[in-house]
Amino acid sequence: xxxxxxxxxxxxxxxxxxxxxxxxxxxxxxxxxxxxxxxxxxxxxxxxxxxxxxxxxxxxxxxxxxxxxxxxxxxxxxxxxxxxxxxxxxxxxxxxxxxxxxxxxxxxxxxxxxxxxxxxxxxxxxxxxxxxxxxxxxxxxxxxxxxxxxxxxxxxxxxxxxxxxxxxxxxxxxxxxxxxxxxxxxxxxxxxxxxxxxxxxxxxxxxxxxxxxxxxxxxxxxxxxxxxxxxxxxxxxxxxxxxxxxxxxxxxxxxxxxxxxxxxxxxxxxxxxxxxxxxxxxxxxxxxxxxxxxxxxxxxxxxxxxxxxxxxxxxxxxxxxxxxxxxxxxxxxxxxxxxxxxxxxxxxxxxxxxxxxxxxxxxxxxxxxxxxxxxxxxxxxxxxxxxxxxxxxxxxxxxxxxxxxxxxxxxxxxxxxxxxxxxxxxxxxxxxxxxxxxxxxxxxxxxxxxxxxxxxxxxxxxxxxxxxxxxxxxxxxxxxxxxxxxxxxxxxxxxxxxxxx
Amino acid sequence: xxxxxxxxxxxxxxxxxxxxxxxxxxxxxxxxxxxxxxxxxxxxxxxxxxxxxxxxxxxxxxxxxxxxxxxxxxxxxxxxxxxxxxxxxxxxxxxxxxxxxxxxxxxxxxxxxxxxxxxxxxxxxxxxxxxxxxxxxxxxxxxxxxxxxxxxxxxxxxxxxxxxxxxxxxxxxxxxxxxxxxxxxxxxxxxxxxxxxxxxxxxxxxxxxxxxxxxxxxxxxxxxxxxxxxxxxxxxxxxxxxxxxxxxxxxxxxxxxxxxxxxxxxxxxxxxxxxxxxxxxxxxxxxxxxx
Numbered sequence: 001x002x003x004x005x006x007x008x009x010x011x012x013x014x015x016x017x018x019x020x021x022x023x024x025x026x027x028x029x030x031x032x033x034x035x036x037x038x039x040x041x042x043x044x045x046x047x048x049x050x051x052x053x054x055x056x057x058x059x060x061x062x063x064x065x066x067x068x069x070x071x072x073x074x075x076x077x078x079x080x081x082x083x084x085x086x087x088x089x090x091x092x093x094x095x096x097x098x099x100x101x102x103x104x105x106x107x108x109x110x111x112x113x114x115x116x117x118x119x120x121x122x123x124x125x126x127x128x129x130x131x132x133x134x135x136x137x138x139x140x141x142x143x144x145x146x147x148x149x150x151x152x153x154x155x156x157x158x159x160x161x162x163x164x165x166x167x168x169x170x171x172x173x174x175x176x177x178x179x180x181x182x183x184x185x186x187x188x189x190x191x192x193x194x195x196x197x198x199x200x201x202x203x204x205x206x207x208x209x210x211x212x213x214x215x216x217x218x219x220x221x222x223x224x225x226x227x228x229x230x231x232x233x234x235x236x237x238x239x240x241x242x243x244x245x246x247x248x249x250x251x252x253x254x255x256x257x258x259x260x261x262x263x264x265x266x267x268x269x270x271x272x273x274x275x276x277x278x279x280x281x282x283x284x285x286x287x288x289x290x291x292x293x294x295x296x297x298x299x300x301x302x303x304x305x306x307x308x309x310x311x312x313x314x315x316x317x318x319x320x321x322x323x324x325x326x327x328x329x330x331x332x333x334x335x336x337x338x339x340x341x342x343x344x345x346x347x348x349x350x351x352x353x354x355x356x357x358x359x360x361x362x363x364x365x366x367x368x369x370x371x372x373x374x375x376x377x378x379x380x381x382x383x384x385x386x387x388x389x390x391x392x393x394x395x396x397x398x399x400x401x402x403x404x405x406x407x408x409x410x411x412x413x414x415x416x417x418x419x420x421x422x423x424x425x426x427x428x429x430x431x432x433x434x435x436x437x438x439x440x441x442x443x444x445x446x447x448x449x450x451x452x453x454x455x456x457x458x459x460x461x462x463x464x465x466x467x468x469x470x471x472x473x474x475x476x477x478x479x480x481x482x483x484x485x486x487x488x489x490x491x492x493x494x495x496x497x498x499x500x501x
Numbered sequence: 502x503x504x505x506x507x508x509x510x511x512x513x514x515x516x517x518x519x520x521x522x523x524x525x526x527x528x529x530x531x532x533x534x535x536x537x538x539x540x541x542x543x544x545x546x547x548x549x550x551x552x553x554x555x556x557x558x559x560x561x562x563x564x565x566x567x568x569x570x571x572x573x574x575x576x577x578x579x580x581x582x583x584x585x586x587x588x589x590x591x592x593x594x595x596x597x598x599x600x601x602x603x604x605x606x607x608x609x610x611x612x613x614x615x616x617x618x619x620x621x622x623x624x625x626x627x628x629x630x631x632x633x634x635x636x637x638x639x640x641x642x643x644x645x646x647x648x649x650x651x652x653x654x655x656x657x658x659x660x661x662x663x664x665x666x667x668x669x670x671x672x673x674x675x676x677x678x679x680x681x682x683x684x685x686x687x688x689x690x691x692x693x694x695x696x697x698x699x700x701x702x703x704x705x706x707x708x709x710x711x712x713x714x715x716x717x718x719x720x721x722x723x724x725x726x727x728x729x730x731x732x733x734x735x736x737x738x739x740x741x742x743x744x745x746x747x748x749x750x751x752x753x754x755x756x757x758x759x760x761x762x763x764x765x766x767x768x769x770x771x772x773x774x775x776x777x778x779x780x781x782x783x784x785x786x787x788x789x790x791x792x
Contacts, residue, residue, distance in 0.1 A: 363623075
């Protein structure tokens with residue numbers, strides 16, 4: 001059994017079946033248990049590892065539905081609306097779940113009902129008998145199913161359970177017909193201790209709230225593990241898929257179904273995720289994004305298919321879920337009227353998607369202007385997938401003309417120039433000497449003073465020159481710093497920043 | 502149904518002694534059809550029919566190469582030397598041709614906003630710099646019309662170029678290559694360009710061997726520019742020394758000597774520069790003394 005050090009000494013937190021048959025229950029102090037039964041085997045409990053394991057199981061449980069999360073310290077809740085038909089009924093689905101968990105080494109009890117509270121009660125207090133580890137309440141008959149369960153099944157505080165037992169209310173069915181105000185009054189009367197009245201009212205309110213949640217009269221908000229995607233289609237396979245062809249064929253079917261659903265709602269999606277659940281309890285996911293809302297099944301299959309080939313099927317994939325996120329309204333496309341308009345549209349979005357999917361979003365770029373007078377900050381390379389609509393009017397060209405090609409970082413050059421402000425006469429770059437024939441400049445570009453306030457080292461103003469050498473090559477060079485301030489900031493240095501055509 | 506002129510129909514009923522003349526006429530017809538097929542893009546396949554020719558804007562040069570560059574073919578541009586300046590010159594030539602292509606597409610409707618794909622491997626981008634938006638605006642090119650792709654490997658560069666050609670939604674595909682293209686990839690690019698009516702420019706390093714299966718091959722070198730009218734000491738508009746090394750449509754055109762082309766970004770066209778007007782560069786002191 002597992003023990004944990006608590007406020008009153010080491011207490012037992014979990015027992016196995018033989019220990020339970022002997023009469024040891026969780027909560028007993030270890031010293032007492034050892035006194036009664038000397039030959040006990042104990043091990044320290046590790047709650048952190050238990051929680052991590054539970055979270056992993058919650059992730060795996062996504063094959064049954066997108067909304068799921070950990071419930072308490074030892075359970076899961078899964079919203080399985082509309083999934084049961086894939087397994088042939090709710091009982092069959094629960095049997096499948098319990099069986100898979102048993103194969104993975106976990107003893108589980110499952111319950112299914114209309115509300116979370118009722119399912120919690122059924123799983124913990126109705127299931128678990130020797131015959132079956134499953135309990136289910138037929139739709140609409142939640143009240144009847146819960147009537148015979150003890151009140152502790154309603155997720156109440158121990159104080160509330162104690163008060164209810166003192167009042168003689170042991171089964172949930174006894175609470176159904178009780179008038180609400182009467183319950184609050186009886187709680188106030190039965191509660192002992194200071195502030196009995198308010199405590200009693202609070203407990204009565206909690207009991208009634210839990211009862212309403214269990215019966216479905218009030219809604220219970222709950223937070224899933226991951227935000228569920230707006231649209232998802234799922235497929236289960238009786239025989240796990242191992243081959244790549246099988247996975248590709250299944251992807252085609254799923255993509256067709258998802259795109260048909262999107263088309264019926266006149267929507268397109270920009271992010272797609274395919275989750276594969278393997279037979280051994282692990283799962284993997286592939287993602288793809290598009291630059292424009294898409295509901296073209298062939299395009300989707302091409303984008304995801306390339307990445308699917310890199311996934312290892314392991315012992316076989318027996319559930320596939322294809323989900324669409326970032327859904328936007330997309331008008332239905334009109335078929336072209338004349339033959340001249342027919343043909344592939346002049347829209348490079350599909351090309352951008354394919355290039356990004358194979359090369360990565362950081363390698364397919366568009367040029368976005370930035371309002372800054374510093375040359376290296378005046379342009380930003382954004383991934384083409386996320387580029388917005390280009391401006392209708394391009395920004396005006398700066399005067400004097402900027403180079404067509406900018407080096408990634410200014411490269412230092414050694415220059416022979418007139419001091420203090422003359423243009424260069426000769427410079428050496430990458431071990432080649434260039435003799436300057438024509439120059440235009442200087443153009444002074446001062447640093448952005450609003451950034452200088454927080455900068456560790458002051459940036460110096462630059463004097464830019466457009467120069468041409470005797471071969472006709474044109475460069476954009478600058479002198480970083482002024483000769484006048486040589487004493488405080490050091491000697492000015494020359495760099496080449498860009499090349500003209 | 503093609504209709505032949507009456508002369509052919511009459512003589513086809515003649516006796517066998519005219520068979521030799523018929524064979525000669527058939528051979529002449531075949532060579533004429535081949536010449537027509539080489540010059541025009543495949544009818545029905547190109548989505549951009551009925552447009553103006555993609556030329557330089559200099560009437561003499563356009564006439565010399567047969568009306569303009571083929572829009573459904575692979576063209577090669579090689580810098581004259583392997584220096585950064587020559588590469589920049591060749592890349593700017595490619596950009597200027599791209600600008601001419603955008604001008605040509607402006608009035609055609611569906612393709613009026615098609616972008617230019619610029620594929621440069623990461624190695625070359627680091628050496629010679631990437632296209633710079635404000636500088637492109639000085640060349641007359643809208644930076645929003647450029648799509649940059651920087652794949653890590655050469656095989657990815659060729660794949661990206663082919664994907665761009667096959668999508669048929671681009672105005673031009675420009676690829677910078679630091680290695681030679683083999684015969685098979687070059688033919689795939691040429692076939693993709695012809696099938697989808699999108700031109701492809703390959704800028705290859707002069708150290709590598711020439712690319713086969715190209716329609717034209719140009720060698721570009723920078724050239725000292727003419728001073729602008731308002732400032733005698735300043736560099737002027739971009740000037741290229743170009744040499745046509747191969748022209749598939751007009752094989753005689755490759756005998757053209759090297760000539761100087763100046764790009765004008767206001768007029769968006771090239772201008773042939775005559776030797777007489779091109780004054781040698783003055784030294785800076787002489788220019789300052791002249792005022």
